Amino acid sequence: MSAEMMLSDLRAFIFDMDGVIYRGAAVLPGAVEFVANLRRAAIPYLFVTNNSTTPPRAVAERLVGMGIDATPDEILTSADATALALAKERNGGRVLVIGEAGIREALTGAGFTLTESAREADMVVVGMDRQVNYMRLREAALAIQRGIPFVATNTDRTLPTEEGLVPGAGSLVGMLEIATSRKARAIGKPAPDIFLIALQRMAASAACTGAIGDRPETDILGGQAAGLRTIAVLTGAGTPEQFAAMQPGPDWVFTDLVELDRAYFHGLQIEN
Numbered sequence: 001m002s003a004e005m006m007l008s009d010l011r012a013f014i015f016d017m018d019g020v021i022y023r024g025a026a027v028l029p030g031a032v033e034f035v036a037n038l039r040r041a042a043i044p045y046l047f048v049t050n051n052s053t054t055p056p057r058a059v060a061e062r063l064v065g066m067g068i069d070a071t072p073d074e075i076l077t078s079a080d081a082t083a084l085a086l087a088k089e090r091n092g093g094r095v096l097v098i099g100e101a102g103i104r105e106a107l108t109g110a111g112f113t114l115t116e117s118a119r120e121a122d123m124v125v126v127g128m129d130r131q132v133n134y135m136r137l138r139e140a141a142l143a144i145q146r147g148i149p150f151v152a153t154n155t156d157r158t159l160p161t162e163e164g165l166v167p168g169a170g171s172l173v174g175m176l177e178i179a180t181s182r183k184a185r186a187i188g189k190p191a192p193d194i195f196l197i198a199l200q201r202m203a204a205s206a207a208c209t210g211a212i213g214d215r216p217e218t219d220i221l222g223g224q225a226a227g228l229r230t231i232a233v234l235t236g237a238g239t240p241e242q243f244a245a246m247q248p249g250p251d252w253v254f255t256d257l258v259e260l261d262r263a264y265f266h267g268l269q270i271e272n
Helices: 031-040 056-065 078-089 101-109 134-144 169-180 193-202 216-225 240-245 257-265
Strands: 012-015 045-049 075-077 094-098 113-115 123-126 150-152 158-161 164-167 209-213 229-233 252-254
Touching: 012 193, 031 257, 045 056, 045 193, 056 075, 075 078, 075 193, 078 101, 078 123, 078 193, 094 101, 094 134, 101 113, 123 134, 123 169, 134 169, 150 169, 158 169, 193 209, 193 216, 209 216, 216 229, 216 240, 229 257, 252 257
Parallel strands: 012 045, 012 209, 045 075, 094 113, 094 123, 123 150, 209 229, 229 252
Antiparallel strands: 158 164
């Protein structure tokens, strides 16, 4: 932690979700209270997730069902970030997508047209797709070999489930990288792109924004790459030993959001 920066100096927050706000169907300790305290104190925050399968409205509904106030505007998925980043660079185009509703809706909402044809595609975008089949992967590989842009919503190799880890978007990306000998450009964590988009949405300064996460290799590295302050919580995938081994490590490490809430709001006056 920098001696020049106090936790109470932070003026915006970016939350990872799985392992920070909830685990499976269970809300994690302190999540409801910390988010409510931030809202009462008018401190901006965003929920940022690498999950590209679910549209923001459905993510917000899930959080509300857990007792956490959230609106679609407070959700930034890797699908949204990918669509926004590509829309800044291109005036529409035809996209061959490996992915589910979240990325498909985000791309069409940003003015892109979806195609199933390798010959018609202007770019290939790959996210998590639990209904993917060989023919779609075949078309994606053929399109990528034409030299068009190859973009990944994220490169998470696995996805945590109640039964254990299963292949994630990064596994599909890796398959296509092997098949085409091309490397995908990633937009989601740990790439800084998604964090920079979040900062822009909140009109927040990187130096005064805390990225809260449970994974060293995505949340913390990504936040550091974007110039944010980083806060690790021990309610998800990362262990104290993993965070301690990072060079540089996160600015702060807390057991959970209960501990973070107490540390952050100590000395801050919140009107009821």
